[in-house]
Amino acid sequence: MTLSQSLVTASVVGIATAQNQTTIKISVPSDLNTRPLIPDVYGYSIEPVWLDSYTNTSLANTLLSSIANVTGKAPPIRIGGNTADQTYLYPSSPLPLTGNDSVAIPDPLTAKAFNITPHWFDTWATYLPTGTDLIYTLNLADNSSGWANAVAEAEAAHAALGDSLVAFELGNEIDHYINKGWRDASWGVKAYIEQFRNLTGQITGSGWYQALTQAKSKAPTFQAGVFADPPLVPDQQDEIDDFSITNLTAAGIASQPEEKNIISSYATHLYPQSTCDTARWYRLSLDLLSNHNVLWQNVSQYIPQVAAADAAGAPLVMGETNSASCSGRSGISDSFGAALWAVDYVLTAASLGIRKVYFHLGARSEYSAFTPLAYELKNETLASGIRAGWYAHYFVARVVSDTSFDCSGRQNQTQFRIAALPGANSSSLSGFAVYGGGGGGGDEDTKGALRKLVFLDMGVWNGTEGLSNPSTLSATDGTVFSEGIRPVSTFEVATPWSTGAEIKVVRLTAPGTNAKSNVSVAGTLFDDRTGEPAVGGEGERLGDEYSEIVRVGAEGIVKFDVRRAEAVLLEIGRDGMNMDCGENGQSGGNNGSIPATSGVSRPGAHWRGVVVAFFVVLVL
Ligand SMILES: *[C@@H]1O[C@H](CO)[C@@H](O)[C@H](O)[C@H]1NC(C)=O
Ligand SMILES: *[C@@H]1O[C@H](CO)[C@@H](O)[C@H](O)[C@H]1NC(C)=O
Ligand SMILES: *[C@@H]1O[C@H](CO)[C@@H](O)[C@H](O)[C@H]1NC(C)=O
Ligand SMILES: *[C@@H]1O[C@H](CO)[C@@H](O)[C@H](O)[C@H]1NC(C)=O
Ligand SMILES: *[C@@H]1O[C@H](CO)[C@@H](O)[C@H](O)[C@H]1NC(C)=O
Ligand SMILES: *[C@@H]1O[C@H](CO)[C@@H](O)[C@H](O)[C@H]1NC(C)=O
Numbered sequence: 001m002t003l004s005q006s007l008v009t010a011s012v013v014g015i016a017t018a019q020n021q022t023t024i025k026i027s028v029p030s031d032l033n034t035r036p037l038i039p040d041v042y043g044y045s046i047e048p049v050w051l052d053s054y055t056n057t058s059l060a061n062t063l064l065s066s067i068a069n070v071t072g073k074a075p076p077i078r079i080g081g082n083t084a085d086q087t088y089l090y091p092s093s094p095l096p097l098t099g100n101d102s103v104a105i106p107d108p109l110t111a112k113a114f115n116i117t118p119h120w121f122d123t124w125a126t127y128l129p130t131g132t133d134l135i136y137t138l139n140l141a142d143n144s145s146g147w148a149n150a151v152a153e154a155e156a157a158h159a160a161l162g163d164s165l166v167a168f169e170l171g172n173e174i175d176h177y178i179n180k181g182w183r184d185a186s187w188g189v190k191a192y193i194e195q196f197r198n199l200t201g202q203i204t205g206s207g208w209y210q211a212l213t214q215a216k217s218k219a220p221t222f223q224a225g226v227f228a229d230p231p232l233v234p235d236q237q238d239e240i241d242d243f244s245i246t247n248l249t250a251a252g253i254a255s256q257p258e259e260k261n262i263i264s265s266y267a268t269h270l271y272p273q274s275t276c277d278t279a280r281w282y283r284l285s286l287d288l289l290s291n292h293n294v295l296w297q298n299v300s301q302y303i304p305q306v307a308a309a310d311a312a313g314a315p316l317v318m319g320e321t322n323s324a325s326c327s328g329r330s331g332i333s334d335s336f337g338a339a340l341w342a343v344d345y346v347l348t349a350a351s352l353g354i355r356k357v358y359f360h361l362g363a364r365s366e367y368s369a370f371t372p373l374a375y376e377l378k379n380e381t382l383a384s385g386i387r388a389g390w391y392a393h394y395f396v397a398r399v400v401s402d403t404s405f406d407c408s409g410r411q412n413q414t415q416f417r418i419a420a421l422p423g424a425n426s427s428s429l430s431g432f433a434v435y436g437g438g439g440g441g442g443d444e445d446t447k448g449a450l451r452k453l454v455f456l457d458m459g460v461w462n463g464t465e466g467l468s469n470p471s472t473l474s475a476t477d478g479t480v481f482s483e484g485i486r487p488v489s490t491f492e493v494a495t496p497w498s499t500g501a502e503i504k505v506v507r508l509t510a511p512g513t514n515a516k517s518n519v520s521v522a523g524t525l526f527d528d529r530t531g532e533p534a535v536g537g538e539g540e541r542l543g544d545e546y547s548e549i550v551r552v553g554a555e556g557i558v559k560f561d562v563r564r565a566e567a568v569l570l571e572i573g574r575d576g577m578n579m580d581c582g583e584n585g586q587s588g589g590n591n592g593s594i595p596a597t598s599g600v601s602r603p604g605a606h607w608r609g610v611v612v613a614f615f616v617v618l619v620l
């Protein structure tokens with residue numbers, strides 16, 4: 001099935017070439033500044049009141065496990081959001097009158113309070129894949145009794161979650177506290193630092209934390225900041241305050257070694273569009289989302305914040321984000337355009353030094369990449385399922401996954417680094433180079449050899465297929481269609497790769513920007529109901545699927561096609577990596593042979609690739 005999907009794509013490309021094709025020439029400069037690209041760059045933030053829904057079915061576990069299987073590291077999860085500052089811990093289980101360990105009052109959609117017991121943490125402690133790094137947001141808003149509630153939450157969370165609880169946040173979007181009536185007008189960086197010190201001091205001074213420190217065990221750290229307002233967009237500042245990472249670090253947070261040691265990251269939030277108010281509601285647009293220039297404007301405003309965090313000794317993360325705030329907008333947030341945006345976003349952010357990006361999830365939110373349970377919304381009944389955005393995550397998993405093997409056949413865990421390509425930087429085009437291993441040491445100073453390239457055609461193509469998805473509103477299915485034949489660009493990329501080397505291609509594709517279904521990554525689809533991946537060939541493992549294989553031409557030029565509204569990942573096979581495996585080495589200049597990269601322990605994959613490659617040659 002995977003194979004035929006790839007063949008369909010290849011033949012469409014072939015037919016279109018005659019009439020609607022342009023050539024794009026790009027080179028990969030040798031002097032790009034790179035930043036770390038970590039295996040768990042792509043994570044989720046789950047609204048506390050919706051966590052029970054996500055852990056109610058196997059869907060989230062299956063999807064997150066798929067990613068872990070491909071990247072070697074489970075996606076990081078932050079349990080936080082508005083309702084974190086409305087969470088109250090009650091000491092004994094179950095909660096009085098309810099018989100449950102959690103209850104949203106009056107209900108999850110309009111919660112004013114979220115009451116939990118210590119046992120609530122146990123109910124989901126083992127749900128997520130092994131190795132998941134969890135961040136839990138404590139209620140900073142309720143400052144009564146010296147934050148006794150938050151101090152108790154911290155202890156209960158650690159008791160149940162153990163080592164997987166890597167960090168706490170103190171409050172969510174604290175730069176909205178004045179408007180919410182949770183702090184007075186004196187609230188700002190100075191007051192925050194005092195309260196941060198008081199609460200972190202109480203937590204790190206408590207018996208359970210001291211016991212961990214004394215036993216030299218891993219103790220949870222703190223993700224500081226957690227600001228919502230975009231630094232350079234004045235009309236989206238919620239209230240007058242001085243919160244920013246630059247102001248926070250300038251005011252002396254982390255100036256003492258003890259404090260620096262417990263801060264593992266700084267967090268900001270970003271929602272480029274919004275449904276929260278009428279003015280921004282009217283500006284909502286799919287075309288604006290699928291636009292690399294706009295994305296650059298939105299993400300590059302954090303460059304000074306990254307620098308401030310780095311200088312204070314911890315990376316900046318985008319701790320909660322999605323396409324449009326206040327739950328998103330069906331027709332935009334659940335479209336393939338949002339998937340291309342998410343890929344471009346995570347890779348642009350990484351190339352600027354934003355270490356991780358956490359996409360927000362609510363069980364009834366229009367922007368959620370997947371929803372666990374059926375529900376009613378705007379007079380429609382939506383099925384549980386997977387939206388287009390999920391495929392962005394799987395595609396990025398393929399980008400960060402190390403498919404190289406050492407000489408004994410073990411999968412490498414190279415530290416990759418990433419840079420954005422200056423030659424692929426317009427509203428409709430974005431590109432990235434990924435480096436690591438073989439050649440360089442892979443440490444901070446040497447970026448290593450070029451391993452992968454990513455190109456996104458961010459131009460809008462509104463197709464006529466895959467318009468609906470039973471987990472999204474049918475009222476927002478596409479009705480505006482692009483005319484003519486979907487354009488195709490032929491890329492000619494000048495690389496340092498050796499002539500003849502094998503390049504494997506992974507395509508993220510769909511019938512159009514407006515598609516809500518029929519999205520795939522190298523032909524792989526995920527079952528909307530169970531989340532199980534449908535991998536093609538016999539004995540094939542997830543992460544081994546390729547759309548086609550090309551070879552590096554004269555002078556390192558790699559040629560391939562990309563349709564409008566499509567993304568490709570190119571990765572060099574082991575035969576191009578100058579590895580020296582001694583006398584029995586199967587690589588290093590052995591360019592004519594079928595490699596290597598997947599052949600050691602992943603049978604099946606390259607055969608399918610070769611068949612597709614021949615097919616592409618014939619069609620083109
Ligand atoms: C799972 O969802 C079903 C249906 O909504 C509900 O009846 C059940 O109580 C939920 N179980 C848990 C553990 O949340
Ligand atoms: C992940 O890998 C394990 C071990 O190979 C396998 O049992 C499991 O089915 C895989 N899960 C998914 C969702 O691919
Ligand atoms: C307990 O939670 C379940 C699932 O969320 C819900 O169906 C049930 O009504 C709750 N019980 C009470 C007494 O609120
Ligand atoms: C809690 O916050 C309120 C509102 O800003 C403030 O008036 C009060 O002094 C604070 N209490 C403590 C203990 O910080
Ligand atoms: C927190 O503030 C309270 C009230 O000002 C004070 O009594 C307590 O000692 C402080 N605790 C820490 C750890 O700073
Ligand atoms: C940083 O602090 C300065 C001085 O208080 C203030 O003018 C500025 O608005 C603050 N920056 C942000 C993004 O709040």
Ligand SMILES: *[C@@H]1O[C@H](CO)[C@@H](O)[C@H](O)[C@H]1NC(C)=O
Nearest residue numbers: 230233271272273294297298
């Ligand atoms: C993102 O960029 C667009 C286009 O410039 C702008 O309208 C929007 O306000 C930006 N959003 C944020 C949160 O920066």
Ligand SMILES: *[C@@H]1O[C@H](CO)[C@@H](O)[C@H](O)[C@H]1NC(C)=O
Nearest residue numbers: 376377378379380473475476
């Ligand atoms: C849902 O149906 C009601 C009754 O027919 C109608 O008044 C309302 O406008 C509808 N809501 C939406 C979002 O379509």
Ligand SMILES: *[C@@H]1O[C@H](CO)[C@@H](O)[C@H](O)[C@H]1NC(C)=O
Nearest residue numbers: 293296420421422423425426
């Ligand atoms: C992309 O273009 C923007 C201006 O639109 C520029 O500021 C940025 O540095 C460019 N990025 C690269 C990688 O060249």
Ligand SMILES: *[C@@H]1O[C@H](CO)[C@@H](O)[C@H](O)[C@H]1NC(C)=O
Nearest residue numbers: 404405406412414437438577
């Ligand atoms: C894989 O790891 C081995 C051993 O660390 C190293 O020699 C080799 O260069 C790596 N291969 C690649 C392709 O990075």
Ligand SMILES: *[C@@H]1O[C@H](CO)[C@@H](O)[C@H](O)[C@H]1NC(C)=O
Nearest residue numbers: 286287460462478479480514
């Ligand atoms: C594509 O379709 C969306 C609605 O699905 C519409 O908002 C957008 O303007 C269309 N864009 C183009 C270029 O046709």
Ligand SMILES: *[C@@H]1O[C@H](CO)[C@@H](O)[C@H](O)[C@H]1NC(C)=O
Nearest residue numbers: 465466468469470517518528
């Ligand atoms: C497109 O998606 C729909 C709904 O998921 C499915 O029924 C249909 O078979 C898909 N078509 C193709 C060509 O994959």
